Amino acid sequence: MRRLYHFALSPHCRKVRLALKEKALDFELAPIEPWAADPDFLVLNPAGEVPVLVEDDGTVLAESQAICEYLDEAYPDRPLIGFDPVHRAETRRLVAWFDLRFHADVTNYLVGEKVIKRLKGEGYPESAVIRAGQHNIRYHLDYVSFLSERRNWLAGEEFSLADIAASAQIACVDYLGAIPWDDFPLARDWYARIKSRPTFRSLLADQVRGLPPPKHYADLDF
């Protein structure tokens, strides 16, 4: 069986899980705490990071974007990146925006401080870091609002990997109850449409031990 090594609150892992689901590909999840630097895991990915996907025939794939591009090429039904080169470039620009910038500005601060630091045994969250993440998120929700006012989905008419990358980040932050939804109705409408996709349901059912999500997290009405 195809296997995805992942960590439940890793946005890059959620991105790959959503892509697999959208393509209706079966897989099993192998939970990893990558910072434990398990030697067997380092053989799979010298970067020591999740996600890592292992195909049925043993092919090992690392790096979330390399994995998603691979899935779109190897299983071309239900394409996730777009059709013409210019539109595909826009999808990829936005994927990078969320994978890199949203992650560095927001998710890394909030999930990093509130969850990963604790799991690593590195002590208590720093309130200055959390405040920075909470400050930055507003700018990012403005950008999601801006895009979703102009386009049906973030990268254009069709649902794409840009929506997946964005919602993977946002779901991790929403798990912490840290999204000020009331101030961003357009972003909320877009995320409500994502949440109602069947592919998103299993992801919303995940729980991190000792850290239950807020009530609204899995609700379609939030």
Next chain:
Amino acid sequence: MRRLYHFALSPHCRKVRLALKEKALDFELAPIEPWAADPDFLVLNPAGEVPVLVEDDGTVLAESQAICEYLDEAYPDRPLIGFDPVHRAETRRLVAWFDLRFHADVTNYLVGEKVIKRLKGEGYPESAVIRAGQHNIRYHLDYVSFLSERRNWLAGEEFSLADIAASAQIACVDYLGAIPWDDFPLARDWYARIKSRPTFRSLLADQVRGLPPPKHYADLDF
């Protein structure tokens, strides 16, 4: 004329320049200091980062990997990513390794402290940061050596975007004279083959004002 907004010692810009050259596409360079946050430039890329490519018809493309994927799709002669999906995934894994990890571990520390800090008027380099970059580089040159002992080029038999992404980072660091070549003969052999490619020559001719590169920088024999 196709135009690339760039900064001379930005590895992500060098990656796109090399891809354009390998594809024999004409372009002019528009130098930008992205941290100046010029409003006209922010219209082109809300991320405020170089590289940004503007095609003849006005199409604007941002994010180095989105640009390179676009170039490979729009100008399919001399493909740079590979052929079958698994091999393409390996190329992309390595591209991300150099774009993200080598950059964060090495280039960002060295070019960031020694060049960009000065251009931004943020004071003198911190020696602890420089030492961290110099320490990390050894691990990365080991990995380049490991790959080039096993493969003709970094991602496999063919020269690819992985070689481009790696040499783009390394050239920026080598400009500062910070690569311990003598300790890494296999990495040196691989880089000598890169340097002898005609596509690499114009890049090696670039100079940053007030900061000439060391003698060996543009030499084929180093």
